[in-house]
Amino acid sequence: MDKSKFKVLVIDDEESMRDSCCLILKKEGFDTDSAENGIIGLEKIEANRPDFVIIDLKMPRMSGQEVLDKVREIDRDIIPIVITGYATVESAVEAMKKGAYDFLPKPFSPEELRIIMRRGLERKKLIRETERLRREKKLMEENFITMVSHQLRSPLVAIQQYFEVILAGMVGKVEEKQKEMILKAKERSEGLLNLINDWLSIARKDGGQIVDKLKPISLGAILSEIVDFLHPVAKDKNISLKLAALSGDDMILGDQESLEQVFVNLITNAIEYNKPNGSVTVSIKENADAILVDVEDTGVGIGPEHLPLIFDQFYQIDRSKRKGDKGSGLGLSIAKKIVEAHGGSIQVSSELGEGTVFTVLLPKAETEHQ
Amino acid sequence: MGKIDNKKIMVIDDDQDFIDAVTTILKSALYEVATASNPKEGKDKVLSEKPDLILLDIMMDSLFDGFSLCNAIKTSKEFKDVKDTPIIFVSAVKELTGSRFQFDGAEQGLVGPNDYIDKPVKPDDLLARIAKLLEK
Numbered sequence: 444m445d446k447s448k449f450k451v452l453v454i455d456d457e458e459s460m461r462d463s464c465c466l467i468l469k470k471e472g473f474d475t476d477s478a479e480n481g482i483i484g485l486e487k488i489e490a491n492r493p494d495f496v497i498i499d500l501k502m503p504r505m506s507g508q509e510v511l512d513k514v515r516e517i518d519r520d521i522i523p524i525v526i527t528g529y530a531t532v533e534s535a536v537e538a539m540k541k542g543a544y545d546f547l548p549k550p551f552s553p554e555e556l557r558i559i560m561r562r563g564l565e566r567k568k569l570i571r572e573t574e575r576l577r578r579e580k581k582l583m584e585e586n587f588i589t590m591v592s593h594q595l596r597s598p599l600v601a602i603q604q605y606f607e608v609i610l611a612g613m614v615g616k617v618e619e620k621q622k623e624m625i626l627k628a629k630e631r632s633e634g635l636l637n638l639i640n641d642w643l644s645i646a647r648k649d650g651g652q653i654v655d656k657l658k659p660i661s662l663g664a665i666l667s668e669i670v671d672f673l674h675p676v677a678k679d680k681n682i683s684l685k686l687a688a689l690s691g692d693d694m695i696l697g698d699q700e701s702l703e704q705v706f707v708n709l710i711t712n713a714i715e716y717n718k719p720n721g722s723v724t725v726s727i728k729e730n731a732d733a734i735l736v737d738v739e740d741t742g743v744g745i746g747p748e749h750l751p752l753i754f755d756q757f758y759q760i761d762r763s764k765r766k767g768d769k770g771s772g773l774g775l776s777i778a779k780k781i782v783e784a785h786g787g788s789i790q791v792s793s794e795l796g797e798g799t800v801f802t803v804l805l806p807k808a809e810t811e812h813q
Numbered sequence: 814m815g816k817i818d819n820k821k822i823m824v825i826d827d828d829q830d831f832i833d834a835v836t837t838i839l840k841s842a843l844y845e846v847a848t849a850s851n852p853k854e855g856k857d858k859v860l861s862e863k864p865d866l867i868l869l870d871i872m873m874d875s876l877f878d879g880f881s882l883c884n885a886i887k888t889s890k891e892f893k894d895v896k897d898t899p900i901i902f903v904s905a906v907k908e909l910t911g912s913r914f915q916f917d918g919a920e921q922g923l924v925g926p927n928d929y930i931d932k933p934v935k936p937d938d939l940l941a942r943i944a945k946l947l948e949k
Contacts, residue, residue, distance in 0.1 A: 597828060600831075600932045600933055601830040601831055601834075603933040604830065604831055604834040604932060604933035604934065605834050607934065607935055607936060608834045608838055611935075611936040613837050613841045613936065
């Protein structure tokens with residue numbers, strides 16, 4: 444099944460050259476067009492985006508090299524072939540160094556033109572195929588991760604669902620001892636579910652997909668939603684949770700889903716590792732090029748020996764301290780990856796006994812209308 | 814105190830365990846329960862059983878099927894007799910990041926559900942949401 448014809452534009456000040464090239468190439472199955480000088484040639488390139496351009500290097504007014512440079516600027520996928528006079532092979536080599544795919548020294552035979560065009564065609568087809576494969580691979584990766592994620596989570600979710608129904612007393616009275624054990628089983632399976640989610644996050648983020656999903660978004664809007672959402676959790680532990688938003692523009696280029704993950708993680712930690720009746724304050728600030736978010740808690744603080752390691756995968760400060768801990772230790776390392784994928788940074792400062800502040804810095808979204 | 818109610822809830826989900834667990838919850842609140850384990854069966858049964866509310870798993874097959882079934886029920890002529898049936902999407906997706914599943918089907922021009930709930934569902938949460946939608 445023949446795909447659509449490939450298009451060639453011939454730019455040469457000599458009419459005979461234009462006509463003969465087009466004739467030969469039409470017979471080869473190309474869609475042909477021509478232009479008598481660089482200016483018209485560039486106009487046609489802009490308008491029609493040919494697959495190939497054949498450019499005579501020696502033309503009055505605009506030189507072939509100039510045209511070549513501009514073609515590369517317009518579209519790097521267009522394959523340029525330059526025609527040189529018999530004495531100017533050096534300029535042809537120069538042209539190739541500057542982006543021409545190949546050159547034809549005058550006088551050339553129809554066969555020589557055909558051979559070069561066929562090679563060019565191979566290259567074009569390769570480029571298209573690579574692009575298609577890349578897109579397919581990406582789709583497959585995303586689907587693979589989704590598939591694996593679904594397969595790993597499904598059974599655990601089913602297990603937890605049964606626990607919920609049993610604990611709600613819907614299949615008979617639950618004795619105290621039974622309740623205790625079921626709660627423990629539930630906690631362990633939740634831990635496993637967390638671990639799976641964390642690992643899948645890493646698999647996703649390392650794939651560099653965040654970079655494709657960046658859009659201008661308001662940090663204030665995201666944080667305000669998260670703070671609202673976590674209010675009941677904070678209230679449950681008697682921790683006060685506050686948000687001090689920025690009064691002005693707080694737009695950054697970001698991927699909402701992963702940033703939500705970062706801030707939910709930081710704020711949940713701040714609530715968790717806090718003193719009774721303590722507080723968590725989330726404040727948004729700005730400097731010249733970035734928006735900063737501080738997540739501050741009045742918790743027990745983190746010792747200086749831990750601070751440099753705290754963003755490492757699996758690093759947990761004290762495993763024995765928190766019995767039934769559902770954490771996997773991956774949260775902060777993922778947060779760091781996500782923030783850095785946004786071109787930002789995350790820092791921590793802390794005082795033992797006083798509290799901790801995590802600072803996330805994200806580059807501002809440039810607005811076009813300043 | 815259980816609510817005496819003869820309303821019928823349809824559960825469409827490919828996970829039989831989930832169906833069993835949720836059926837237990839729904840029956841404890843004295844609802845009648847109808848079930849289907851794939852979008853096609855769901856489609857047929859919605860038309861034949863005419864439930865008062867539908868719990869629809871959106872993780873079945875390809876994600877799109879749950880969405881398109883919901884959209885079809887709410888907009889297509891075939892379903893006009895049941896188009897006002899409230900639908901709750903059931904999802905196993907963001908249960909731990911905590912963020913609500915964002916229905917971005919709207920970008921494709923699809924009509925969304927009346928509510929969402931994450932798996933595993935907490936029995937009282939599920940019953941409350943159902944009750945709220947059935948009040949209307």
